[in-house]
Amino acid sequence: MTAESPSQKGGTVGKAMEVLDCVARFGTPVRFSQILEVSRFPKPTLYRLVRTLADLGMLDHDADKDTYMPGRRLLKLAHVAWAQFSLASIARPHIDRLGQQVSETIHLAQLDQGQVLYLDKRNARDPVEMYSQAGKVGPTYCTGVGKAMLAFLTPEEQERVIALQSFHRFTPHTLVTPEALRARLETIRTQGYALDEEEHETGIICIAMPVLNGSGRVLGSVSITDTVLRTTWAALKEKLPLLRETVERIGHDAQDWHYPGI
Amino acid sequence: MTAESPSQKGGTVGKAMEVLDCVARFGTPVRFSQILEVSRFPKPTLYRLVRTLADLGMLDHDADKDTYMPGRRLLKLAHVAWAQFSLASIARPHIDRLGQQVSETIHLAQLDQGQVLYLDKRNARDPVEMYSQAGKVGPTYCTGVGKAMLAFLTPEEQERVIALQSFHRFTPHTLVTPEALRARLETIRTQGYALDEEEHETGIICIAMPVLNGSGRVLGSVSITDTVLRTTWAALKEKLPLLRETVERIGHDAQDWHYPGI
DNA sequence: ATTTTAGTTTCATTATTTGAGACTAAATGA
DNA sequence: TCATTTAGTCTCAAATAATGAAACTAAAAT
Known part of the structure; x- marks a missing residue:
């Protein structure tokens, strides 16, 4: 075989x-x-x-x-897939709530074969082009949502996902080696949240936190994104408590939901 | 064969x-x-x-x-399908615009095998659960979007679609015979817009207009929906000019887009 | 301990898929 | 105009994959 x-x-x-x-x-x-x-x-x-x-x-x-x-x-099939995609539906009310509390763009994502799969997007200011986002995939190593999830995987899972990364340099700030990424993940794990410091797109920054279930298993992650023109790191980081509350509530509601693999 | x-x-x-x-x-x-x-x-x-x-x-x-x-x-596949679904992407900016002008719920729909296939949904008040709506199918004979499209098909197409309807009575106002429906379609064709007078869900009313291309071919339809508790027919009908403008712009932009069949 | 149920595997039989090549229609060029 | 290319379609014997009755396993229910 x-x-x-x-x-x-x-x-x-x-x-x-x-x-x-x-x-x-x-x-x-x-x-x-x-x-x-x-x-x-x-x-x-x-x-x-x-x-x-x-x-x-x-x-x-x-x-x-x-x-x-x-x-x-x-x-039509995807409509059903979406509705059943437990994390998306479990998370929806919490994402809604966060969307009302902040004016920045919010993403809900999950890991799928080493990549970030976006499940939901909210943008309170100008709604919304969601389909254009949900279902989209992106890199894991240079996005806030990606790194937030990566940092909280078990070491074995983490290495498996890192091995799948392409480490393409999108901007001058992109981390382009596994070593640099591992160091960053260490920091993220310690501080409990991830930043995207213009690593994927110049001018775009975000804060992200993982959604963990009771046993610490990574289910997904949520981010708040803005541009360097509209916000500062200080202002963005002020949203961390709201973000923490959101991921904790989602994690709580998703208690018995089993993540379908990486 | x-x-x-x-x-x-x-x-x-x-x-x-x-x-x-x-x-x-x-x-x-x-x-x-x-x-x-x-x-x-x-x-x-x-x-x-x-x-x-x-x-x-x-x-x-x-x-x-x-x-x-x-x-x-x-x-992931549906993400691409959506992006290419020409009417959806052509219509998006216009639906966005309408969404900023009215506070009611907006739907963009298309006919698919005699049923209404929802392509987009906006709700300026509380955004937005779009994936949960786009891709959904519904009945044609008792929805505003459905009747608006039906009324502007050629007689042959119209009969073909009518033959596919189930005529289930959802509410006391549902039209449950082909004859009643045909009479109503006549009115709709004359006045240029369709109403949903609580025919699908009690308490839910809407106004809808077809998206026609230059040659009068039905491409889809757009509706503005509200509840009888929040609005009146008079108030809702005031939105007709905005709706007309929207469908005309979409129809104009979709000029050379070929509708993929009924 | 026995029976039932849900899920899985086997393998000879059967049906579908395969693809080189031939064909057609339409566009392009001489 | 007629030859030539190109894009799409069709054919059929050979190759391959799907089929499903029956048997098996594991686990739950009795």
């Missing part, structure tokens, strides 16, 4: 999902030939997969322009 | 998607045996399908409780 890379799972269903990913990765409606270029399947095989997915509503086919894009059926 | 019911598409991928639907329909994490009860597949077949979907991340498996729910991979 040979280990298979996750992107090359055997089985017809796996291949179909691979095609779905290909189409999604474009981020814009694509023609069949464009999918063909990036996929590993021969033409007739890919053709049938694409047609099957379109028939099933997993891809939407624009007959006019003859292009494909991720389908509406996904929207 | 025999016509196949859409729920019984041959092919392994179709079967897998059927299982995904089964799981989603529960709306809560389910055990394998529960899926078995509602699915048409024999035990080992279903077992393999479920495991395959879980391996692929389309289902999330909670190892503790041994339950399955729609997976996180769906969230």
